[in-house]
Amino acid sequence: MTTEAPTIDLTGSRPRLRRERRVRRLFLGAAVTSILISLLIVGSLAGEAWSFISKVDLSSLWDLGWFPRRDMFDIKTVVTGTLLISLIAMVVATPLGLGAAIYLSEYARPRARRWLKPILEVLAGVPSVVLGYFALTWISPNIVMRLNPHAGVFSMAAAGIGVGILVTPLVASVSEDAMRAVPHALREASYGLGAKKATTVTRVVFPAAASGIMASLILGLSRAIGETMVVAMAAGAVGGSLFELNVFEPGQTMTAAMTALAIGSDQVAGSNNAFQSLFFVGLLLFLMTLTLNLISDRFVRKVREKY
Amino acid sequence: MSRKLGLIALLLALALIAAACGDDDATTTSAAPTTTAAPTTTAAGQSTTTAAALTGSIDISGSSTVEPISAGVAEMFNAMYPGVAIKVEGPGTGDGAQLFCSGQIDIGDASRAYKDSEKELCAENGIEFIELVVAIDGLSVLTSTQNDAFACLATSDLYAVLGPESIGFGSWADANALAAEIGAPNAPYPDADLVITAPGEESGTFDTFVEFLIDGVAGGEDYAETRGAESVRPDYVASPNDNVIIEGVAGSQYSLGWVGYAFYLANQDRVKALAIDAGEGCVAPSAETIANGSYPFSRPLYIYVNKASAARPEVAAYVDLYLSEQGLSVIDQTGYVRLADYAPTLEAWQNR
Amino acid sequence: MATRAAAPSTTDLVRQSIQGRRLGFGDIAFPAALLLALLLALLFLATLLIDVFVRAWDAFAGRGFSVVTSPLSLNAGTAGLWQSIMGSLALTAVVAALAFPIGVGAAIYLEEYAPDNRFTRFISTNIRNLAGVPSIVYGILGLTIFVRFVRAVGAGGGVYGKNLLAGGLTLAALVLPIVIITTAEALRAVPSAIREAGFGVGATRWEVIRYHVIPYAAPGILTGTVLTLARAFGETAPLLLVGAATGFFSMGSAGFIDRAVGPYTALPVTIFSWARQPGADFRSLTAAAIVVLLVLLLTANAAAIILRNRYERKW
Numbered sequence: 001m002t003t004e005a006p007t008i009d010l011t012g013s014r015p016r017l018r019r020e021r022r023v024r025r026l027f028l029g030a031a032v033t034s035i036l037i038s039l040l041i042v043g044s045l046a047g048e049a050w051s052f053i054s055k056v057d058l059s060s061l062w063d064l065g066w067f068p069r070r071d072m073f074d075i076k077t078v079v080t081g082t083l084l085i086s087l088i089a090m091v092v093a094t095p096l097g098l099g100a101a102i103y104l105s106e107y108a109r110p111r112a113r114r115w116l117k118p119i120l121e122v123l124a125g126v127p128s129v130v131l132g133y134f135a136l137t138w139i140s141p142n143i144v145m146r147l148n149p150h151a152g153v154f155s156m157a158a159a160g161i162g163v164g165i166l167v168t169p170l171v172a173s174v175s176e177d178a179m180r181a182v183p184h185a186l187r188e189a190s191y192g193l194g195a196k197k198a199t200t201v202t203r204v205v206f207p208a209a210a211s212g213i214m215a216s217l218i219l220g221l222s223r224a225i226g227e228t229m230v231v232a233m234a235a236g237a238v239g240g241s242l243f244e245l246n247v248f249e250p251g252q253t254m255t256a257a258m259t260a261l262a263i264g265s266d267q268v269a270g271s272n273n274a275f276q277s278l279f280f281v282g283l284l285l286f287l288m289t290l291t292l293n294l295i296s297d298r299f300v301r302k303v304r305e306k307y
Numbered sequence: 308m309s310r311k312l313g314l315i316a317l318l319l320a321l322a323l324i325a326a327a328c329g330d331d332d333a334t335t336t337s338a339a340p341t342t343t344a345a346p347t348t349t350a351a352g353q354s355t356t357t358a359a360a361l362t363g364s365i366d367i368s369g370s371s372t373v374e375p376i377s378a379g380v381a382e383m384f385n386a387m388y389p390g391v392a393i394k395v396e397g398p399g400t401g402d403g404a405q406l407f408c409s410g411q412i413d414i415g416d417a418s419r420a421y422k423d424s425e426k427e428l429c430a431e432n433g434i435e436f437i438e439l440v441v442a443i444d445g446l447s448v449l450t451s452t453q454n455d456a457f458a459c460l461a462t463s464d465l466y467a468v469l470g471p472e473s474i475g476f477g478s479w480a481d482a483n484a485l486a487a488e489i490g491a492p493n494a495p496y497p498d499a500d501l502v503i504t505a506p507g508e509e510s511g512t513f514d515t516f517v518e519f520l521i522d523g524v525a526g527g528e529d530y531a532e533t534r535g536a537e538s539v540r541p542d543y544v545a546s547p548n549d550n551v552i553i554e555g556v557a558g559s560q561y562s563l564g565w566v567g568y569a570f571y572l573a574n575q576d577r578v579k580a581l582a583i584d585a586g587e588g589c590v591a592p593s594a595e596t597i598a599n600g601s602y603p604f605s606r607p608l609y610i611y612v613n614k615a616s617a618a619r620p621e622v623a624a625y626v627d628l629y630l631s632e633q634g635l636s637v638i639d640q641t642g643y644v645r646l647a648d649y650a651p652t653l654e655a656w657q658n659r
Numbered sequence: 660m661a662t663r664a665a666a667p668s669t670t671d672l673v674r675q676s677i678q679g680r681r682l683g684f685g686d687i688a689f690p691a692a693l694l695l696a697l698l699l700a701l702l703f704l705a706t707l708l709i710d711v712f713v714r715a716w717d718a719f720a721g722r723g724f725s726v727v728t729s730p731l732s733l734n735a736g737t738a739g740l741w742q743s744i745m746g747s748l749a750l751t752a753v754v755a756a757l758a759f760p761i762g763v764g765a766a767i768y769l770e771e772y773a774p775d776n777r778f779t780r781f782i783s784t785n786i787r788n789l790a791g792v793p794s795i796v797y798g799i800l801g802l803t804i805f806v807r808f809v810r811a812v813g814a815g816g817g818v819y820g821k822n823l824l825a826g827g828l829t830l831a832a833l834v835l836p837i838v839i840i841t842t843a844e845a846l847r848a849v850p851s852a853i854r855e856a857g858f859g860v861g862a863t864r865w866e867v868i869r870y871h872v873i874p875y876a877a878p879g880i881l882t883g884t885v886l887t888l889a890r891a892f893g894e895t896a897p898l899l900l901v902g903a904a905t906g907f908f909s910m911g912s913a914g915f916i917d918r919a920v921g922p923y924t925a926l927p928v929t930i931f932s933w934a935r936q937p938g939a940d941f942r943s944l945t946a947a948a949i950v951v952l953l954v955l956l957l958t959a960n961a962a963a964i965i966l967r968n969r970y971e972r973k974w
Contacts, residue, residue: 028768103694116697146737197686255795290788392909393911485677550935
């Protein structure tokens, strides 16, 4: 893509050219695999989701709550739960992630940066099942139950904070990249005008990196919406839940609802619609994250075009 | 270049080798901790001769309440017959029945008898089975150890806060009007948060509770008859996982929940079992009250054995061990209560 | 502190001379707040590690390494992680065998061969989107496609296709886009001069890639792959859908083939199912399992970094 090969008419050896074509076709095949996977994902979701929609009583999609085994598939319960938890996650991840990013990119001395950045990467590498355990056994009693004594062990707040910690390194690394991509000349121009460091960071670097920072937040949100294990372990409503807006109560998310329907090697094999609702929710989740990813991609491309 | 490729190949090869021989080690060590069970002291029956030579596989799934017994027996069995592969899962009685009646597993664990609809599914698929009662479980109604308001609830109290007419009640006091209407003895209730954590619809424990409370099987009023109730309220924290329920119940002062007696026993320090009054006075769950039937919320536990599978020597040997004195000791370890008389169960098994 | 920037350049000196005495509250409070945000994130990590290690202490002190070497059990006194660790390693091997060649191949095509047209751009956008698809959605892909595929080719075993192969395929699909993206980055870092020199002496494109580009990019590719495999190693949600065992199982005298197609479990799945078991013993065991998982992952990460440092300056 990057280099223009000189036209190689001079190398006439046929077996050599044939091998060249074979190798190229092999690699093209590998690249096309990714499209195949996308098609399979959409296909596997859409087929069963459609048969769910055509079988189910549409009024059961707007009900008292999400109780798939009682034929109550209230979409607003799982979508609201997902959005509430993602919102809490972003309330945690935005200040922590952006703060860390600005500090690392603008203030940290090279030596400090060399130490802090890998530690942040370790945090990014902690598997979500571990954070789920942490949210349940530490965040819930030590943070959530102190904020609100009425909160139970399982709450959307505990899950949200857990997801927030999970998303923080992602927000930090993407927005740090965006700020480091801002040309040094801009900063120097600002200093030249007599601006202070804090002013330069907030008025010059930050706006210049705005679309990259936006991308990092949208990417974080998308990741939070799709996060499964933390929510399945700490949010509580494993089987079903009434429509709930209080974040100190247990809640149901799309991902947790899916896990509850298909845990272990055994699944609901019955004739009811519970199992197929898994695919419907999966399709919804897929479309939501896809939209967010496309938007964030747009923002990232804007950054690339600028600098 | 070649060095790097070699490195990659080496890493891959190591991983593959580890994976390949790893499980062998697993089985050899699996025999180690419990080798006290001598391979010759076999169960109540046939296969005494070629003990260690047994091979094949046994698939077990169903109630998470029965899972500890089946898994305990499976471990014991593996110590005697390391050649047999066994898998025990606990997704719930209902889901287990679906798998059993579609012929995907050999033994279905159940914390209630299979429903007629499930038996019909078995018949449709040509699955014949043997129903074996293996133990008794008291279904314990739980609250937190900090709950100083109640030590005993009548079935009418439970209906007032857990029945289908109590949808949306977030506080005990919300149920006062309903409780007065049906004459619940403990009303009026305190104005305190009502947090309910209990098994969901996939669980046999849920079905049993509905039968006990709503259908009056435990001896209380038949609310299905008198108030047209079909099930309990849907709006509680439902989990197939008993530990989640224990956590939820322990986490709030005036909480309610229900689990199998064994799970209550394992967590006595964190939760309190309420005595139940189903018309004949308050009875708290204990090994005696469950065994003699005076505790109203007690139930038999079942295993269902596929007849075709029972013809396989490894499955037969497993069930033999299950019903032997040695196998039944697992019931004591897991906190359930033995049947007063195993003769009918053994007879059903022998007449297969 | 606030005024000291990354490197004491001329600008810094000029700036200091202009604003040296005008250090306001914001100049200290602002970076302090930023540092606080960073430290808070790291504090969570430290709390997590300390909390897990303290909880795991009971299990390790009481049982020693039998926690690692024992097989699965529902009895907290004898339960161990051996099958889970081996299952995870085997899964990772399957993932590496599938995702590494396909991912590197796709990246080579995109970076070295593909013309800059709409089709190529579509593929790269598609790959970036695949990288953002929630992992549980890949679980559905595994459940409906790979499980059936494995069963259809006769490798379903006694578990109707819900085995290591289906799990490995699912995780391979999950990490494939990440392998492609990290490999493409490593290839992009190779200076064009190296390629041009190759073409200049009459090498074909494949020869240039094979003998010049790949060796140059190898440390980057390798590091990226190890980090990606670590991600697969810690993944839970899709495996729950593709049937990793959450209960007790043993493999008996089954041979290698039967093991590959029989029931399986993985370390993170065991953590999830142990976290749901009752009793204080299992709470401590769960923490012990997390310690094992973190130790394995950190070892892999450290190995990746060492590999990178070792080969970085060879060219």
